[in-house]
Amino acid sequence: MLEAINLSKKYGEHQALKSLNLNVPAGETYCLLGQNGAGKTTTINLFLGLLKPSGGKTLINGVEVNMDKNTTNSMIAYIPEVVQLYGNLNGLENLEFFSRLSGHNHSKKWLVSLLSKAGLKEKHHTKKLSSYSKGMRQKVGVAIALSKNAQVIFMDEPTSGLDPQATAEFTAICKELVSEGKTIFMATHDIFNAVNVGSRIGIMKEGELIHSGKTLDLTAIELQDLYLKTI
Amino acid sequence: MSLYLLMFRQFVRTRICQLGLSMVLVLGIISIFIGKQFLDKQRATAAQVAETQQEHIKRNVDLHKDDLGLLLYYLKFAVVNDVSPLAGLSIGQKDINPSVQNVTILALEGQKYDADLVNPATLLFGNLDLSFLIVYVFPLLVIAFNYNLLSEEEEGGTWKMVSVMSVHRWRHLFTKMSVRAVLLFGVLIILFIIAAGILGIEYNLAFSKIILTSMLYIAFWFAIVAFIISLRRSSNFNAVALLFCWLIFLILIPAVLNNVIVNKYPMPEAFTTMIKQRDGYHEKWDTNKRETVEKFYKQYPQFSSYGFPSEASKLQWLWYYAMQNLGDVESKEESALLEAKVLKRDDVSQTWSMLVPSLHAQLIFNSLAGTGMENYLDFLNYTEQFHEKTRLYLYPKIFSYNKAEGVDWDRFKPEHVSFEAHITWSHLLLPFIGAIFLLVCATLISFRYFNS
Numbered sequence: 001m002l003e004a005i006n007l008s009k010k011y012g013e014h015q016a017l018k019s020l021n022l023n024v025p026a027g028e029t030y031c032l033l034g035q036n037g038a039g040k041t042t043t044i045n046l047f048l049g050l051l052k053p054s055g056g057k058t059l060i061n062g063v064e065v066n067m068d069k070n071t072t073n074s075m076i077a078y079i080p081e082v083v084q085l086y087g088n089l090n091g092l093e094n095l096e097f098f099s100r101l102s103g104h105n106h107s108k109k110w111l112v113s114l115l116s117k118a119g120l121k122e123k124h125h126t127k128k129l130s131s132y133s134k135g136m137r138q139k140v141g142v143a144i145a146l147s148k149n150a151q152v153i154f155m156d157e158p159t160s161g162l163d164p165q166a167t168a169e170f171t172a173i174c175k176e177l178v179s180e181g182k183t184i185f186m187a188t189h190d191i192f193n194a195v196n197v198g199s200r201i202g203i204m205k206e207g208e209l210i211h212s213g214k215t216l217d218l219t220a221i222e223l224q225d226l227y228l229k230t231i
Numbered sequence: 232m233s234l235y236l237l238m239f240r241q242f243v244r245t246r247i248c249q250l251g252l253s254m255v256l257v258l259g260i261i262s263i264f265i266g267k268q269f270l271d272k273q274r275a276t277a278a279q280v281a282e283t284q285q286e287h288i289k290r291n292v293d294l295h296k297d298d299l300g301l302l303l304y305y306l307k308f309a310v311v312n313d314v315s316p317l318a319g320l321s322i323g324q325k326d327i328n329p330s331v332q333n334v335t336i337l338a339l340e341g342q343k344y345d346a347d348l349v350n351p352a353t354l355l356f357g358n359l360d361l362s363f364l365i366v367y368v369f370p371l372l373v374i375a376f377n378y379n380l381l382s383e384e385e386e387g388g389t390w391k392m393v394s395v396m397s398v399h400r401w402r403h404l405f406t407k408m409s410v411r412a413v414l415l416f417g418v419l420i421i422l423f424i425i426a427a428g429i430l431g432i433e434y435n436l437a438f439s440k441i442i443l444t445s446m447l448y449i450a451f452w453f454a455i456v457a458f459i460i461s462l463r464r465s466s467n468f469n470a471v472a473l474l475f476c477w478l479i480f481l482i483l484i485p486a487v488l489n490n491v492i493v494n495k496y497p498m499p500e501a502f503t504t505m506i507k508q509r510d511g512y513h514e515k516w517d518t519n520k521r522e523t524v525e526k527f528y529k530q531y532p533q534f535s536s537y538g539f540p541s542e543a544s545k546l547q548w549l550w551y552y553a554m555q556n557l558g559d560v561e562s563k564e565e566s567a568l569l570e571a572k573v574l575k576r577d578d579v580s581q582t583w584s585m586l587v588p589s590l591h592a593q594l595i596f597n598s599l600a601g602t603g604m605e606n607y608l609d610f611l612n613y614t615e616q617f618h619e620k621t622r623l624y625l626y627p628k629i630f631s632y633n634k635a636e637g638v639d640w641d642r643f644k645p646e647h648v649s650f651e652a653h654i655t656w657s658h659l660l661l662p663f664i665g666a667i668f669l670l671v672c673a674t675l676i677s678f679r680y681f682n683s
Binding site: 085 | 242
């Protein structure tokens with residue numbers, strides 16, 4: 001589903017990503033761990049087509065991102081660390097806005113059901129965005145991804161700053177998405193969440209993927225040890 | 232709800248939109264009432280002229296009924312440059328250049344530039360008419376509404392979401408800009424509709440051209456904003472750069488151009504014309520009367536049958552009016568030079584305005600409203616013809632020593648005249664379309680460069 005082949009990115013003289021090779025099959029949750037500046041966000045941005053690679057290529061469902069961005073764009077959604085939405089629109093209107101922007105024309109009823117599915121209580125749907133917590137924004141972000149019916153959802157540290165309950169809710173949503181056949185590619189610092197939600201993990205250091213494997217055989221403690229040894 | 236309506240709702244809910252549109256609407260209505268005040272004053276003056284002239288003639292005829300020469304020394308005849316209702320939109324130079332000329336049949340040059348005293352403080356601040364609002368304030372709103380069109384999203388983080396969600400993210404930007412354009416053009420049209428109602432403007436070609444000029448001028452500012460946005464810099468940079476553009480187009484270039492024109496085309500003729508005219512007349516007091524009248528007959532051979540005054544007589548009206556006439560004749564060259572200089576200045580301004588849309592808009596507004604320099608020069612020329620026509624009618628009556636009762640005074644009603652501006656479509660459109668085309672090309676190149 002997701003493939004990075006000899007992917008590299010340079011910002012001036014700084015080599016942010018060094019010949020990354022990666023393969024994430026459909027229906028998996030890939031958690032990318034690493035310190036700040038390890039290259040996680042750069043990897044996501046390259047998959048999103050927001051950056052052009054200095055070398056190599058990224059493929060989504062066999063389509064090269066930089067060759068056919070329209071096609072790859074139609075397959076992906078993105079949930080950043082803080083889902084930035086339009087402050088003058090409420091949650092439902094933001095969902096409708098981004099849904100329309102992606103070319104979909106869902107009914108209001110359907111959009112309400114998506115927000116509810118993402119875990120946002122109905123009483124908050126039409127409230128001002130300024131009253132939303134970070135967790136509520138994440139839920140609108142998930143609803144936006146659902147509205148687009150994206151096959152791959154990229155998440156950049158989605159649980160950072162969320163309280164334990166919000167994190168647990170978010171994790172549950174992620175699992176549900178995967179059970180529906182979506183692929184999740186998540187950059188995170190949260191080792192426990194990575195073990196909990198991820199089917200595969202990768203550990204990056206200074207632009208290189210140092211470790212990549214399944215999480216099935218690992219406990220959170222073992223992963224933490226591995227992470228600390230790796231970095 | 233369509234995406235466009237959502238974008239519309241999103242923008243309409245912002246403070247800057249609510250404040251900006253309310254402000255321009257209030258200022259617009261004030262400016263229309265300022266225009267109405269100006270028109271009312273002009274109309275009241277024109278209405279008064281008819282009444283005053285009748286009274287003035289009657290009073291003087293009663294006083295000097297036996298001496299037509301003396302009577303016509305005092306009598307003034309009015310010619311009125313009718314003010315178009317469009318002048319309420321763009322007062323231009325109409326507040327300093329008189330719309331009514333009251334002239335005697337004595338030498339004209341000294342009377343041509345008689346004007347009412349104007350409060351210099353008013354001149355300093357200018358008129359807050361609708362054209363001022365369009366030329367100066369609307370660009371500020373275009374800037375305020377659009378300077379952070381993209382940078383706000385980049386700085387706020389929504390642009391990344393937009394880029395991932397939308398296949399056509401540049402279309403998204405264009406749509407955002409079009410929301411702002413629709414609102415501003417909407418307010419502009421509302422103001423024109425209000426102005427038409429209050430000022431009594433007919434929906435004719437000149438009015439349509441003023442509306443079109445306004446829209447193209449605002450579109451030009453949208454094109455400038457689009458270009459600055461395409462540089463993909465911060466909101467601060469965009470705001471400063473756009474304000475700088477505003478200063479350049481609306482303050483710096485007009486000031487420099489005015490300075491260049493004034494220095495390149497000085498008008499000493501304004502003074503020498505007056506001196507020549509006065510000398511032309513006064514020197515004749517010490518000149519042989521026959522010589523003066525001979526010169527006069529050269530101008531008007533049809534009066535040569537009236538003969539020559541005796542050198543001994545103190546004052547003879549034939550000789551006196553010949554002296555007055557020769558004042559105009561002898562200053563004719565300077566007067567023509569002065570007019571040519573004024574025309575040259577206007578011509579240079581017009582030429583340069585083809586490259587500066589803000590100047591072009593102002594000049595087009597003034598031309599169409601009949602408040603520009605060419606309208607005033609047309610009026611001065613007409614005044615000359617009117618003066619000549621009047622004196623040629625009255626000269627034989629004076630020279631024949633008619634009494635006041637021998638003249639049909641009822642025919643001397645104030646004469647009304649109006650001049651139509653001739654602005655071709657190409658002259659109106661080309662500067663705007665050219666500037667917008669160049670800016671759009673630059674914007675597309677810039678977007679392509681900064682996206683690669």
